[in-house]
Amino acid sequence: MSYKQKIYIENISDHIDKSVELNGWVYNKRGKGKLNFILLRDGTGTIQCVAFKPNLGEEKFDVVKSLNQESSIKIKGKVVASEKAPGGYEIDVEDIEVYQLSGDYPITPKEHGDSFLIENRHLWLRSSRQHAIMRIRASVMKAIRDFFDGLGFKLIDSPIFTPNACEGTSTLFETEYFDIGSAYLSQSGQLYAEASAMALGKVYTFGPAFRAEKSKTRKHLTEFWMVEPEMAFYDLQDDMELAEDMTVHIVKTVLRDCRKELEILERDISKLEKVTGKFPRISYSDAVDKLNEMDIPLIRKVDGQDVEIRPFPWGEDFGTPQEEALTADLDQPLFIYNYPTEIKAFYMKRDPNNPKEVLAMDMIGPESSGELIGGSQREDNIDYLEERIKEEDLDMTDFKWYMDLRKYGSVPHSGFGMGVERTVKWITGAKHIRECIPFPRMIHRIVP
């Protein structure tokens, strides 16, 4: 039989009243004497299969009785519509074949703790919630690629091994690289995206990024996926407009293609439906004023003690409490733009009207989802860029090739980076970012 003729549960309604063959795993089983109900999952969905002893015969019925959770089986039977069946359809089992009877499956239908589930991540992926999140993740990835491809962007792949730091060295994973010495795992493909944008105009790089930050929170991974578009002749306004359109496109795609998954996750869809565009924008300085109106202080650790500083001083970066306060009443993501130069990366363009600020923006998601996007117009003036590299104590020789981009036809250009897992966390309403990537890498976990 050709693979094209294989039948999957997600399309089972195309085969009503026909006999079909399904392959899958036992998700759950309920016995009732001569009648057994098998909940079969095949990766595309689940369906109830009804095994009735008089129809199957003693021998085959004993096979059904021996099945336990996650046994792998082939089932032949007729597809029937039934109000009693979860999902509306069920299979009247005519024949069954066992690939393998499962041993004691550790993830039972009852509750489990976080640490047990993450230790069994390779099996946890089979559970309905995780299954739904992974399908939404796949949909988000595809939405991102479709969005940029549709606008004529070219996908370029930036290297994972890099010789130097993009922003600071303390958070780099270091590895040996033959006789050359140390190489570092890429924290961002941005510098390479900039070079590519000068060649191709509009590009995006999409791949994993590695950060050795010792963060231990529900929104940090040491390995995460990031999409980074970079566009020649785009200013900061263009950059924000693009980020907004992309975000709307992602949410719309998931709402269109993943209704079932969002239902399994019990996500409040009405909240996502409000993400339609015209995201609010506020400058950093206005945001500081607003925080002070709301009496939100800066909280700083001094000798292990939390000290509240009022009013919030201009020049300090926003943390979680500030982001939450600024977005609490909003249905859509918020752009904060024009940050103090000192707290931002060297490559961001200083505002020609105010050198204390850079043309940078962050997009903070609603529903406490935090920073989803960070971007900026890039510094295109070679002298200012050199000044900033020196201020940050970075090694000029590392950036020789990067400076060439400002030497040979420098142009205004902009870009941003969006964390895929944070976006998936927001859209799915997942409690923890570790649920938003198949195999999370975190400060204290690298297995499985």
Added chain:
RNA sequence: UCCUGAGUAGCUCAGUUGGUUAGAGCAUUUGACUGUUAAUCAAAGGGUCCGGGGUUCAAGUCCCUGCUCAGGAGCCA
């Protein structure tokens, strides 16, 4: 790195003031049942109470120490 909390059956947990043989639900095994929805009912098996040290006639329980895990902070996407 800092702060807080937790570690008892395969899993989720209870375990009184320190006191006889450490319990429950799920999972597993066996049996009953023709419509179950995390099925139900009956029975059985299953324990290095995280490791080490201490106090005590007596420690799962109190003290010290180490390890592991979780939540939060900072940093960031």
